[in-house]
Amino acid sequence: MDKTKPEMTTLLNTTTMYQPSGKTLISKKNISGAEAVILSLIAEGVDTIFGYPGGAIMPTYDALYHYMDQVRHLLVRHEQGATHAAQGYARVTNKVGVCFATSGPGATNLITGIADAMIDSTPMVCITGQVTKELLGTDAFQETDVVGISMPVTKWNYQVTSADEIPEAIAKAFYIAKSGRPGPVVIDITKNAQNEMMDFEYQKCEKVRSYHPYRKLDEAKLDEAAEIINNAVRPYMIIGHGILISEAQEELKAFAEKTGIPVASTLLGLSAFPNDHDQYVGYVGMHGNYGPNIKTNECDVLIAIGMRFDDRVTGDLNRYAKQAKVIHVEIDPSEIDKNVKTDVALLGDAKEALKSLIGRVKEKTYPEWLAEFAACDAEEKRKVIEKDLAPTTEKLKMAEVVNKLSELTEGKAITVSDVGQHQMVVSRYYNYLETDSNVTSGGLGTMGFALPAAIGAKVAKPDRDVVAIIGDGGFQMTLQELGTIMQEKVPVKIMILNNSFLGMVRQWQQLFFERRYSFVDIESPDFIMLAKSFGIKGEQVSKREDLETGLKNMLASEESYLLEVIVEKEDNVFPMVPTGASVTDIRLE
Amino acid sequence: MEIKEEEKRFTLSLFTENKIGLVNRITIIFTRRKMNILSLTTSESELKDIYRFTVVIKTTASQVAKVVKQIEKQIGVLKAFYYEEEQVIFQEIALYKIPTKALFGGETIEHIIRNHYARILTVEEEFVVIEKTGHEHETQELFEALKPFGVLGFVRSGRVAIPKPMRKVMSYLQELEDLAYSLDN
Numbered sequence: 001m002d003k004t005k006p007e008m009t010t011l012l013n014t015t016t017m018y019q020p021s022g023k024t025l026i027s028k029k030n031i032s033g034a035e036a037v038i039l040s041l042i043a044e045g046v047d048t049i050f051g052y053p054g055g056a057i058m059p060t061y062d063a064l065y066h067y068m069d070q071v072r073h074l075l076v077r078h079e080q081g082a083t084h085a086a087q088g089y090a091r092v093t094n095k096v097g098v099c100f101a102t103s104g105p106g107a108t109n110l111i112t113g114i115a116d117a118m119i120d121s122t123p124m125v126c127i128t129g130q131v132t133k134e135l136l137g138t139d140a141f142q143e144t145d146v147v148g149i150s151m152p153v154t155k156w157n158y159q160v161t162s163a164d165e166i167p168e169a170i171a172k173a174f175y176i177a178k179s180g181r182p183g184p185v186v187i188d189i190t191k192n193a194q195n196e197m198m199d200f201e202y203q204k205c206e207k208v209r210s211y212h213p214y215r216k217l218d219e220a221k222l223d224e225a226a227e228i229i230n231n232a233v234r235p236y237m238i239i240g241h242g243i244l245i246s247e248a249q250e251e252l253k254a255f256a257e258k259t260g261i262p263v264a265s266t267l268l269g270l271s272a273f274p275n276d277h278d279q280y281v282g283y284v285g286m287h288g289n290y291g292p293n294i295k296t297n298e299c300d301v302l303i304a305i306g307m308r309f310d311d312r313v314t315g316d317l318n319r320y321a322k323q324a325k326v327i328h329v330e331i332d333p334s335e336i337d338k339n340v341k342t343d344v345a346l347l348g349d350a351k352e353a354l355k356s357l358i359g360r361v362k363e364k365t366y367p368e369w370l371a372e373f374a375a376c377d378a379e380e381k382r383k384v385i386e387k388d389l390a391p392t393t394e395k396l397k398m399a400e401v402v403n404k405l406s407e408l409t410e411g412k413a414i415t416v417s418d419v420g421q422h423q424m425v426v427s428r429y430y431n432y433l434e435t436d437s438n439v440t441s442g443g444l445g446t447m448g449f450a451l452p453a454a455i456g457a458k459v460a461k462p463d464r465d466v467v468a469i470i471g472d473g474g475f476q477m478t479l480q481e482l483g484t485i486m487q488e489k490v491p492v493k494i495m496i497l498n499n500s501f502l503g504m505v506r507q508w509q510q511l512f513f514e515r516r517y518s519f520v521d522i523e524s525p526d527f528i529m530l531a532k533s534f535g536i537k538g539e540q541v542s543k544r545e546d547l548e549t550g551l552k553n554m555l556a557s558e559e560s561y562l563l564e565v566i567v568e569k570e571d572n573v574f575p576m577v578p579t580g581a582s583v584t585d586i587r588l589e
Numbered sequence: 590m591e592i593k594e595e596e597k598r599f600t601l602s603l604f605t606e607n608k609i610g611l612v613n614r615i616t617i618i619f620t621r622r623k624m625n626i627l628s629l630t631t632s633e634s635e636l637k638d639i640y641r642f643t644v645v646i647k648t649t650a651s652q653v654a655k656v657v658k659q660i661e662k663q664i665g666v667l668k669a670f671y672y673e674e675e676q677v678i679f680q681e682i683a684l685y686k687i688p689t690k691a692l693f694g695g696e697t698i699e700h701i702i703r704n705h706y707a708r709i710l711t712v713e714e715e716f717v718v719i720e721k722t723g724h725e726h727e728t729q730e731l732f733e734a735l736k737p738f739g740v741l742g743f744v745r746s747g748r749v750a751i752p753k754p755m756r757k758v759m760s761y762l763q764e765l766e767d768l769a770y771s772l773d774n
Contacts, residue, residue, distance in 0.1 A: 147610060152617050156664040157610075176664060210606055210667045214770040334658035348770070 033163030054102025057129025083113020088456030104142030119443030155183030180213025242306015291376030448477030
C-alpha cells in the first residue's frame with residue numbers, strides 16, 4: 001500500500017479558517033469522523049499527542065498520518081506512559097495534554113494516569129477508540145466499558161457513536177478539561193463514527209449549562225477576609241497547585257510582600273513562590289519542614305490558597321489549625337469545608353482573588369513571627385539537614401545528591417520526581433527558583449510516573465533542563481518508556497537514586513512494623529547496560545568524590561542521559577508526621 | 590471527646606440534564622463513600638428537559654452537605670438540594686397482588702382496603718391488585734394487614750418528594766448564571 005505522505009495542500013485548500021473572534025474556527029466538507037478528530041485537536045491548538053495505536057482507533061491514526069507536519073505524535077511503549085507524558089506536558093505549560101489509545105486494554109491502561117490527573121487537577125483529554133456501535137455490549141474483541149470504568153476518575157467523559165458528534169464532543173472536552181479546577185476528560189469514539197463521512201465545522205465551546213467553572217468573588221467576603229488579615233498577629237499562608245494553575249505567581253508575590261505574611265507551600269505548590277524569598281518558610285506535609293508544620297497550629301489566621309487540605313498536609317484534622325481563623329481561597333465549591341472548617345471561603349480563581357485582596361490589605365511586616373520560623377529552621381538544620389547534607393556515612397545520601405543537583409542547575413531545572421523517599425527528598429532539597437518547575441504525582445502517589453512525565457515535560461519545554469529523579473523501584477514500573485526516549489530522541493536526564501529497597505515502605509516497616517522488611521528488598525537490572533541497549537548513555541556513581549562529575553556529565557549531555565547513584569540503603573526521611581498524628585507531633589529524628 | 594453525629598434520613602432533590610450515564614455518575618458518589626441509597630426515582634421535572642432525581646439516604650448532616658456538593662460538581666447536574674424529613678412533602682406508591690378468592694371471605698378485605706385508604710386497581714380471575722400511596726410505614730402496615738390472605742406480590746416505589754420552600758428552581762439556576770464569571774472579563 002502506497003502511503004506516501006501527502007503535501008500540506010489538502011488542509012489549506014479546502015479548509016476555512018476564521019480569526020479567533022469569529023465563532024467558526026475550521027470548516028471542511030465531506031470528511032471522515034477520524035479526520036474531524038484531528039482537525040478538532042488542531043483547532044484547539046494541540047501540537048503534541050502521546051499515544052499508542054490499535055484496532056479500534058486505526059481510522060484516527062490514519063487521519064493523523066496526513067497531519068504529521070502539524071501535530072507531533074510520540075509513540076509511547078504503554079498507554080500509562082501516554083497519560084503521564086500528557087500530564088508532564090500539561091503541568092509545565094498549563095495546556096491540555098492529549099492521549100490516544102485503542103479500545104479495551106489500550107483504554108484500561110490509561111486509567112492510572114487518568115486517576116492521577118483527576119486528583120492532581122491536571123487538564124488532559126484522552127481519545128479512545130471503541131468497537132463499532134453495533135458491537136457495543138456484545139463482548140466484542142477489545143471491547144470494554146470505558147465510559148463506565150473511567151467515570152469515577154474523570155471530570156467528564158462521553159461516548160461518541162456518530163461522526164457528527166465529534167466536533168462538539170471534543171470542543172466540550174477541552175473546555176471542561178482546562179477550565180475551573182482542571183481535570184481529565186475521556187472521549188470514547190466508536191469505530192463507525194471514525195469512518196463515517198460528515199461536513200465538519202468547529203466551534204470552540206464557551207459554555208456548558210450545567211457547569212460553572214468560575215464564580216464572581218463575593219465582595220463582602222473579600223472585605224471580611226481582608227479585615228481578618230489586617231487584624232492578624234500571626235498570619236500564615238499555605239499555597240498550593242492552584243497558584244500555578246491560575247498563573248497567580250506574580251499576584252501571590254505582590255500580596256505576600258505587601259502583607260508580610262510567611263508563605264509555605266504544599267507538595268504540588270512548590271516552585272509557585274521562589275524558595276529564596278525572605279518570606280518563604282518551606283513546605284508543609286508529612287515530610288515537610290518543621291516550622292511550616294508546627295506553626296500551622298500556632299498561627300492566628302491561616303490563609304489557604306489553591307490547596308485542598310490533603311490528609312498528608314493536615315495530619316489529624318481534630319488537631320489541625322483549630323486556633324486559627326481559616327480563609328480558604330478555592331475554585332472548587334466541594335473543597336470548601338470538606339476537610340477543614342473555613343471561616344471565610346473565597347470561592348473563585350486564585351489570581352482573581354489575590355488581585356481583589358491586594359487593594360484591601362494593609363502593608364505590614366512580621367519580623368518576630370518570621371523569626372520563630374527561622375528558629376524552627378535552625379533546629380531542623382541541626383537535627384536533620386546537616387546530617388543529610390554533610391553525612392559521616394560512607395554511602396551517599398539522597399539529600400546530598402539532590403542538593404548538589406540543585407546547586408549545579410542553580411535551582412532552575414524542571415524536576416520530575418517519582419513517588420517515595422526520593423520524592424520527599426527532592427521536595428525538601430531542590431531549591432526552586434523558577435516557576436513551573438516541579439512535576440510530581442501528589443494525590444495518587446503513582447510510582448512509575450516520573451519517566452513518562454519527564455518525557456512530556458521535556459517535549460513541552462525543550463529549552464529547559466528536565467531531570468527525572470526516580471527510585472530504583474519506581475523506575476522499574478515504567479522503564480519501557482526508555483524506548484520512547486530512544487525513538488523520539490527526547491533529551492530527558494534521568495537520575496536513579498538506587499537504595500536497593502522500596503525505601504518509603506521499608507522506612508515505615510522499620511518505624512511502625514518493628515523492622516519486619518516484608519517484600520521491600522528489590523533487585524535491579526544493570527541500569528547502565530539497560531540504558532545502553534536503548535542507545536542512552538549513562539554512568540553509575542557510588543562515591544561522594546564522583547558525584548559532581550557524574551551530575552555534570554548528565555547535565556552537559558545534549559542527549560538523554562541516565563545517571564544511577566548508589567545511595568545509603570537504610571536512609572530515612574525526616575522530619576515526619578506519622579499517620580494520624582498532629583502536625584505538632586512532627587518527628588525530627 | 591468528639592460527639593458522634595446523629596444519622597438521619599435526608600431527601601436529595603437533584604436537577605439534571607437528561608444525559609446517558611448521569612445516573613451512574615451520581616450513584617458512584619455514594620458507592621465510593623459506602624453509603625446506601627434507600628430510594629432513587631427520576632422523572633422530568635416541571636421544567637422541560639430538566640430532570641429531577643429524588644434520592645433518599647441516611648447519613649449525618651455534615652456528610653450530606655459534602656456529598657451534595659460532590660453531586661453538584663458533576664457535569665450535567667444543574668443544582669442539588671437536600672432536605673430533612675420535615676422540609677419535604679413526600680409519598681410512595683405500593684402495589685399488592687392478592688388471590689381473588691380472598692375477596693370472598695367476608696367483609697374483612699374490604700374493611701382493610703377502606704381503612705388504609707387503598708384502592709383496587711384490577712380484579713382478575715386469579716388475583717387482585719391493590720394500590721396504596723403513603724409513607725413507607727403506611728404501605729408497610731397495609732402489607733402486614735394483607736399478609737394473612739396470602740400476598741402474591743408486593744412492590745413499593747422510591748420516594749417522590751416536593752420541598753416546602755417556595756423558591757423556584759429557575760431562580761437558583763438564574764443565580765448560578767449571574768455568579769458565573771469569565772476570566773476574559
